[in-house]
């Protein structure tokens with residue numbers, strides 16, 4: 001496969017963009033990233049004209065793949081032509097917020113921002129302001145964007161910044177605990193209950209190889225936060241309008257968070273974020289309240305139109321049936337291949353998310369309880385070996401993934417997540433032929 005154009009673009013990029021990219025993960029592919037020229041349904045075509053089945057899907061925002069349905073395209077074009085933005089309110093923001101509030105159980109009001117990072121920053125500020133407390137509980141190995149409060153590693157007794165440039169004093173206000181470990185959550189509240197403003201958690205951890213919540217875990221977090229006067233923030237930047245359809249993951253799991261952060265799909269492929277939640281909290285944001293929050297591009301009409309028309313299309317067409325069905329086919333096919341070739345590996349995912357984590361060890365193949373992706377089921381034969389935290393993915397065969405597996409998939413014309421931590425995303429543009437091609441490639445590459 002000729003990849004000379006990607007190689008030479010990367011060479012040029014290295015002189016003007018740090019690491020040759022504008023977001024870290026994009027530089028992970030070995031030996032250099034694929035530069036994309038255009039997308040077509042579930043595929044992308046690179047700068048050399050090579051065509052790939054694309055499971056990266058913009059890292060999650062592209063629920064339709066690269067072919068935007070006509071009504072969405074029309075709305076984007078008409079709002080771009082009519083402005084494109086004003087720094088004053090417009091009707092489409094109201095309509096979009098009304099749609100989200102109508103469909104997502106925990107959302108009564110919404111503040112649109114420009115990225116998932118901005119959403120989690122604003123949600124943490126709001127939680128701190130309304131509780132008058134500083135500490136935020138997060139899950140070890142989770143990701144909530146490039147922000148000071150959550151770029152923290154270590155454990156609850158010894159949190160430290162995970163990047164230079166973040167003061168240790170900031171990290172001291174973050175309490176990292178292990179996802180799905182109820183005892184750790186109880187201990188955090190026992191030790192710091194008076195100081196905890198919020199627990200910030202993805203309903204399904206989708207940035208560390210996809211970890212499903214153990215039964216009852218979110219209910220425990222809900223109970224602990226209520227008992228101690230803290231807020232529960234669901235970060236649905238990835239799961240929002242992907243897991244559980246229009247009701248999002250909170251509807252699927254029947255948990256009622258105080259605040260929800262969104263991004264990705266609600267912008268229909270354009271930069272977006274949002275904080276949603278109960279009116280009593282949301283109205284603390286300026287100008288209704290005094291918790292400062294603002295943004296030049298927030299509620300951008302083109303983004304709002306793209307996001308709203310995307311969600312309306314999902315309400316009318318068989319989008320979720322299709323993407324979830326393709327997701328199921330992939331997980332089932334991967335489970336067969338893994339059981340046959342590398343039984344110690346773990347197939348994870350749910351709805352339209354999928355992945356194989358290259359777990360080590362001599363564990364048996366996944367059992368029936370987790371036939372459609374690991375569900376953290378204690379009755380599964382290999383419960384002790386399934387990946388439960390970021391560190392389990394870090395300790396998996398990440399080098400094999402990066403140096404051998406992903407390049408082999410690329411050579412076979414299939415683009416999978418750019419590192420071992422990120423999820424793969426199914427879109428409405430993907431077909432059964434794409435599933436077949438992908439499974440054949442996995443069979444060869446694994």
Ligand SMILES: Cc1ncc(COP(=O)(O)O)c(C=O)c1O
Nearest residue numbers: 115116117143144145237238263
């Ligand atoms: C769960 C979660 N929260 C927040 C973010 C940050 O979103 P953004 O990259 O739009 O700033 C991400 C990004 O992938 C995410 O996965």
